[in-house]
Amino acid sequence: MVSIVKKIKSFILPMRVTGKYMVKKPFTVMYPREKAVVKKRWRGLHELAFNKCVGCGLCRMACPNKCIDYIYPEGLDPRDKKNLKFRRPAIDWGHCIFCGLCVEACPTKAWYHTPRYKIYATSDSRLDLIRTPYELAVEEDKRKTYEDELSKIRDLMQTDLLEAAVGGEWEEIIKKLREKWRDLWYMKLDGKLDEKTWDEKAREIEKLVLDIIKQASLP
Amino acid sequence: MTDPVVGIISIILGLIGDTLDELFELLGLPKWLYLPTFIAAVTLTFLLALVLDILFIIWMERKVIGRIHHRRSITETGPVGFLQNVADLIKLLVKEDVYPANADKFMHYASPILIASIAIIPAVLIPYGPQTFFMRMSTSVVLFFAIATLVPGIVLLAGWAGNSKYSTIGAFRAGLQLISYEIPLSLSILGVILMARSLDFYRIIEAQSNVWFAILQPLGAFTFFVVSLMELERSPFDIPEAEGEILVGWRTEYSGLKFGLFYAAEYFKFFIASAAFTALFLGGWHGLFFDSVIYFLLKMHIVMLVMIWVRVTFFRPRPDQLVRISYTKLIPLAILNLLWVVLINPFVLPLLY
Known part of the structure; x- marks a missing residue:
């Protein structure tokens, strides 16, 4: 008798499982037409509270993929330790794994995740995935949109994100170009170069870097 | 109470009969051809209904299996994917x-x-x-x-x-x-x-x-x-x-x-x-x-x-x-x-x- 009951159960149990799923809402999200419902703890694209940030450098230390580096505002000397608190982080979403460690490490809670998940780059430039602090800023007055790629490169030349973005055989070349650019920058900060020659010379190097990035971005 | 479907079926049969009547008068076809044509027309009508039902059954089967697999199954062709089977049929025909x-x-x-x-x-x-x-x-x-x-x-x-x-x-x-x-x-x-x-x-x-x-x-x-x-x-x-x-x-x-x-x-x-x-x-x-x-x-x-x-x-x-x-x-x-x-x-x- 017990075995008969067991056998009947062995028929009913799987039918119950499949029947439960038959009336459930399907898991699939019809993506372009429907928006994905994001959980509260979803780690989406970052935003930066520009005024809260103190430039402590903990997020860069925490980053396992080394995709955070700092940018100093115009006219500030990075060699001066007093200026450390004015630097702000730039992030390379192309290398970011969205682990959330930078958000966790931030002592002032300047970093945080938004529920946004759409991330894309145009086919000819990896530059779109690297965001400067001015693009990440929450505050309206700090936010800045770049007119062209060259002006974005001007800011990003301070960071080592460019090397990582191109990778491979180009990495060394970019490193050398950046060193050259930094010497020029320091000369300008020391007052050995006037504004116009600095601009011309730096622009030359930046154009080279942009060319290399575009070359490396090609499939 | 009489079956309401019987009324619908008799209306369909009447429509087929009327159409055939007019067609025979118009073309002047011989009378002995009437019965076979009528039977063929009725059979085709019911076969069409059967095929429509079978299209629905195939659609239901694909949908139910999809739901049990926790996915959506066919959605794109026609309303709720209903015309997908018609598309498959055309594919098989060509x-x-x-x-x-x-x-x-x-x-x-x-x-x-x-x-x-x-x-x-x-x-x-x-x-x-x-x-x-x-x-x-x-x-x-x-x-x-x-x-x-x-x-x-x-x-x-x-x-x-x-x-x-x-x-x-x-x-x-x-x-x-x-x-x-x-x-x-x-x-x-x-x-x-x-x-x-x-x-x-x-x-x-x-x-x-x-x-x-x-x-x-x-x-x-x-x-x-x-x-x-x-x-x-x-x-x-x-x-x-x-x-x-x-x-x-x-x-x-x-x-x-x-x-x-x-x-x-x-x-x-x-x-x-x-x-x-x-x-x-x-x-x-x-x-x-x-x-x-x-x-x-x-x-x-x-x-x-x-x-x-x-x-x-x-x-x-x-x-x-x-x-x-x-x-x-x-x-x-x-x-x-x-x-x-x-x-x-x-x-x-x-x-x-």
Whole structure:
């Protein structure tokens, strides 16, 4: 008798499982037409509270993929330790794994995740995935949109994100170009170069870097 | 209360008759041609309705399987993906006609046509409503199952005509399946025949006006259900066309329209098996308040839904396990049901008719 009951159960149990799923809402999200419902703890694209940030450098230390580096505002000397608190982080979403460690490490809670998940780059430039602090800023007055790629490169030349973005055989070349650019920058900060020659010379190097990035971005 | 569907059907028949009348007058055709044309027109109309229903059944099957897999299944073509089957049909129609070298050409082309046409014949023997049936005869149950038994024979033929090892293996598996399900099938319907004291579908359905036979003889209903799954060659008993073992079994070498005909035959069989289950065990057209074709179709589609549900849930046994299940489980169950019917027959007599 017990075995008969067991056998009947062995028929009913799987039918119950499949029947439960038959009336459930399907898991699939019809993506372009429907928006994905994001959980509260979803780690989406970052935003930066520009005024809260103190430039402590903990997020860069925490980053396992080394995709955070700092940018100093115009006219500030990075060699001066007093200026450390004015630097702000730039992030390379192309290398970011969205682990959330930078958000966790931030002592002032300047970093945080938004529920946004759409991330894309145009086919000819990896530059779109690297965001400067001015693009990440929450505050309206700090936010800045770049007119062209060259002006974005001007800011990003301070960071080592460019090397990582191109990778491979180009990495060394970019490193050398950046060193050259930094010497020029320091000369300008020391007052050995006037504004116009600095601009011309730096622009030359930046154009080279942009060319290399575009070359490396090609499939 | 009269069946509202009868009114709709008579309107359709009247429309066909009127159209033909005017057409004959307009073209001046001879009078003896009228009856064959009328019959052809009516048959085509009902076939069209059947094909539409089968499109719906295929859509339902794909949707239900998708839902059980926790996905959406077809969504893009037409409203809720309904036109996807039409698109598939068009694809099958325009495909190139290929036939294997050294195959028996006549049998290769004849078997899809034979199987599709024979599979649909039993549909005329089932009464769908108290006034809606194609024919009545005193031995319709016997004829029904005799014709239904023909199909595996043609499957054997089709597999042999495919001239491929997979189709031959599949065909012989179909033969094996036939010998394993035929006995419990006959035994399980014997209980119904004994209780209704008739071999006529119409009388059997009339006998269930108070209580369904599925309630009076649940063992018989269960056996018949399992056996009809075997006859349909549907999962979990899709041994003759076991994907992943022998490709698609006996229809490996058939493509395009020939495959389409096999596919249609499969769903004709599906339609007929669930109709037979409804007529034999679920009380046919009997329902709440009035008797109608609507109840018959509703019950039939629920049976189909359960069959699809079973298809997704259980896995396929080995061929030898199938024979063992059939001979050691289903035949004793059917005989037990027969004994049960003999026992309770005197007591349920006042409940019938």
